[in-house]
Amino acid sequence: MGRSTETTDFSGTVSGRLADGILLVCIANPPVNAASADVRAGLFEALARARQSPDITAVVITGAGRTFVGGADIREFGKPAVEPGLPAVVARIEAMDKPIIAAINGPALGGGCEIALACHYRIAGEAAKLGLPEVKLGIVPGAGGTQRLPRLVGLARAAELIASGRLLSADEALACGLVDRIAGDDLVGAAIAAAPGLIAGALRRTGELAVPPQQADALAILAAGLVARARGQPAVAEAVRLVKLAAERPLAEGLAEERATFLRLRDSDEAAALRYVFFAERAAAKISGLAGATPRPIRVVGIAGTGLMGSGIALSALAAGYQVIATDRSPAAAESGRSRITALVDRAVRAGRIEAKGGAEWLGRLLVGSSLAALAPADLVVEAVFDDLAVKMELFAQLDAIVGSCAVLATNTSYLDPDVLAAVTRQPARVCGLHFFSPAHVMRLVEVVRCGKTSPDVLVTGIAFARQLGKLPIVSGVGEGFIGNRIFSAYRREAEFLIEEGALPQEIDAAIEAYGFAMGPFAVFDLAGLEIAWARRKRQAAQRDPALRYVDIADRLCEAGRFGQKSGRGWYAYVDGERRVDPDVVAMIDLSRAAKKIVARHVPADEIVARLLAAMVQEGEAILAEGIAERASDIDLVMINGYGFPARKGGPMFASGRREPG
Ligand code: 3H9
Numbered sequence: 001m002g003r004s005t006e007t008t009d010f011s012g013t014v015s016g017r018l019a020d021g022i023l024l025v026c027i028a029n030p031p032v033n034a035a036s037a038d039v040r041a042g043l044f045e046a047l048a049r050a051r052q053s054p055d056i057t058a059v060v061i062t063g064a065g066r067t068f069v070g071g072a073d074i075r076e077f078g079k080p081a082v083e084p085g086l087p088a089v090v091a092r093i094e095a096m097d098k099p100i101i102a103a104i105n106g107p108a109l110g111g112g113c114e115i116a117l118a119c120h121y122r123i124a125g126e127a128a129k130l131g132l133p134e135v136k137l138g139i140v141p142g143a144g145g146t147q148r149l150p151r152l153v154g155l156a157r158a159a160e161l162i163a164s165g166r167l168l169s170a171d172e173a174l175a176c177g178l179v180d181r182i183a184g185d186d187l188v189g190a191a192i193a194a195a196p197g198l199i200a201g202a203l204r205r206t207g208e209l210a211v212p213p214q215q216a217d218a219l220a221i222l223a224a225g226l227v228a229r230a231r232g233q234p235a236v237a238e239a240v241r242l243v244k245l246a247a248e249r250p251l252a253e254g255l256a257e258e259r260a261t262f263l264r265l266r267d268s269d270e271a272a273a274l275r276y277v278f279f280a281e282r283a284a285a286k287i288s289g290l291a292g293a294t295p296r297p298i299r300v301v302g303i304a305g306t307g308l309m310g311s312g313i314a315l316s317a318l319a320a321g322y323q324v325i326a327t328d329r330s331p332a333a334a335e336s337g338r339s340r341i342t343a344l345v346d347r348a349v350r351a352g353r354i355e356a357k358g359g360a361e362w363l364g365r366l367l368v369g370s371s372l373a374a375l376a377p378a379d380l381v382v383e384a385v386f387d388d389l390a391v392k393m394e395l396f397a398q399l400d401a402i403v404g405s406c407a408v409l410a411t412n413t414s415y416l417d418p419d420v421l422a423a424v425t426r427q428p429a430r431v432c433g434l435h436f437f438s439p440a441h442v443m444r445l446v447e448v449v450r451c452g453k454t455s456p457d458v459l460v461t462g463i464a465f466a467r468q469l470g471k472l473p474i475v476s477g478v479g480e481g482f483i484g485n486r487i488f489s490a491y492r493r494e495a496e497f498l499i500e501e502g503a504l505p506q507e508i509d510a511a512i513e514a515y516g517f518a519m520g521p522f523a524v525f526d527l528a529g530l531e532i533a534w535a536r537r538k539r540q541a542a543q544r545d546p547a548l549r550y551v552d553i554a555d556r557l558c559e560a561g562r563f564g565q566k567s568g569r570g571w572y573a574y575v576d577g578e579r580r581v582d583p584d585v586v587a588m589i590d591l592s593r594a595a596k597k598i599v600a601r602h603v604p605a606d607e608i609v610a611r612l613l614a615a616m617v618q619e620g621e622a623i624l625a626e627g628i629a630e631r632a633s634d635i636d637l638v639m640i641n642g643y644g645f646p647a648r649k650g651g652p653m654f655a656s657g658r659r660e661p662g
Helices: 037-052 086-095 111-118 133-137 145-153 155-164 170-175 187-200 216-229 234-248 251-266 269-284 308-319 331-350 356-364 389-402 418-423 456-468 484-501 505-515 521-528 531-543 553-559 583-595 605-625 632-643
Strands: 007-009 014-019 022-027 058-063 100-104 107-109 121-124 129-131 300-304 323-327 366-369 380-383 408-411 431-436 445-449 472-476 573-575 578-580
Touching (some): 014 037, 022 037, 022 187, 037 058, 058 187, 100 187, 107 111, 111 129, 111 145, 121 170, 121 187, 133 155, 133 269, 145 155, 145 234, 145 251, 155 216, 155 234, 216 234, 234 269, 251 269, 269 472, 269 632, 300 308, 308 323, 308 431, 323 331, 331 366, 380 456, 389 408, 389 418, 418 431, 445 632, 456 472, 472 632, 484 505, 484 553, 505 521, 505 605, 531 553, 553 583
Parallel strands (some): 058 100, 100 121, 107 129, 300 323, 300 380, 380 408, 408 431, 445 472
Antiparallel strands (some): 007 014, 431 445
């Protein structure tokens, strides 16, 4: 390489261009410039060249495309290590005797952030995002992040950022000292322009900085809170421990401890499961039969029904910037819907999730009324009225006549057949399901239901809309309960079999909570209310195959007025909001067993978990065989994001030994 501006390839993914003594190193490893073996080798080469060549006075590192570096290459985890490792590359950057400047053009995540941390100066473009999201993959940063970040931003902030995996915008990164400057349009130009000043002065090596002092007791309180919130995720506790170590030990010792912890966690079952979940989410976006389909534009979202579900969906749509028109069947119902939505916005303001003026702006985009005709301008209508087929059929026929010919009609039904709703419209191709989970503004899952006649562009519109709301859309075919509720029914059935055989609700809940669910099945049934499932069972009673095993204990509970938490009694008793084991329930269970001449036996916790998992997997296999779900990992995502299955177990299908994405 001479003085000219010719380009040198240091590896297949790292190139350099020398101009006026400054080597511009560009990482181009699509799609996200992950720091794969070839990138690391290329950076090593570039650094060696910079050190040896007297023509080079400074180095600028940047990423091609929209990303700086999206992190270590996650696909390499679990495979034999290839030298040089990222810690060696990072150490060489920091030790360089010529200034190295990070020109952060987009996300600098995980190992990408660690590369930036080791540079002597960091300039961020407007699109930069910085963070160490490793805990989401069940690991800690492994290339110095836990030791260098506290030296720049302090222990408390570093602990919070690493424990949460939260990403910072360029402005936030500047405010806390993670970057030194924000550049305007010409990021690389600004980085090159900064070089002469750095060449003239002493290099600021992050690893040589003292960790800003922090009150020990304040840090201890913060650390305890972060670990408690992580509910037993080992990576979070380890990350907090390592950050604290940065203030207690010399850099080299801290780095060695970080590396050992990273390697141990990387090879854990939990990290393998979380990597699978990461790739499962990417795989879920690849849906067959949609090639070439583009989403229809959506500006105005209509919502029919402003109950709990409709209000939550309205809030999500307002948060995503849509114009929202919500309707209910009477002025009084619409008024209480408006109050519910307003209360949700107020709560978001009070919790600091949005500013007060943001809340006012959201409400400024909301219209609530009792006339269905008001939905005429909607580009997409989500129907969220009571789950009654006749009511919904009438509503769909009316909506079909009211909205424009390009508008999409979506139903939020949980159990009804959306094909029947599509059939009452003149354009069944524009009907799909958008099945939200309660509370709809919180839960990330949306099952996007591909009905028999849904056109590809309508399905893509539903998916794009859900994504715009910040949700995780999973496509499901039509079938009783779609993916999630169908598996949940199998889970419920098996849990009731276990009761009949000898387990008690509290034993089943304890076993499943120890496995990692936030709540066991019986606590969930009580929270959701027992009456809807009861009504469904009564409807289906005539068609039920008498040869099939049926547990009637839930029916007995409902007949006794025990509808769950809101009625104060269900599978448990609720005293001042506290869940208690109820001897009356135990007696009812005993009676039911006695009527069937079942002698109760002790069911151990591991059998409880194994039986419930097997029931989910068996139903999952049937769902796959029927083509309701496209892939097993979609089922896992539904159960993790809609039903509290622990992500660190990877979902029922993964836990049963299936291995797909990744
Ligand atoms: C780490 O860095 C450890 C270090 O501390 C220590 C090392 C010693 N590797 O999300 P997208 C693929 S741990 C491999 O749809 P976007 C992804 O699978 C890592 N592949 O794009 C998909 O592939 P496909 C810490 C990766 O624009 C494609 O890229 N870093 C990686 O919506 C597009 O992905 C993270 O945890 C990767 N690191 O978002 C960041 N990342 O097309 C993880 C992505 O075949 N990544 N792929 O399905 C992200 O958060 C987002 O991908 C990002 C881009 C924001 C970068």
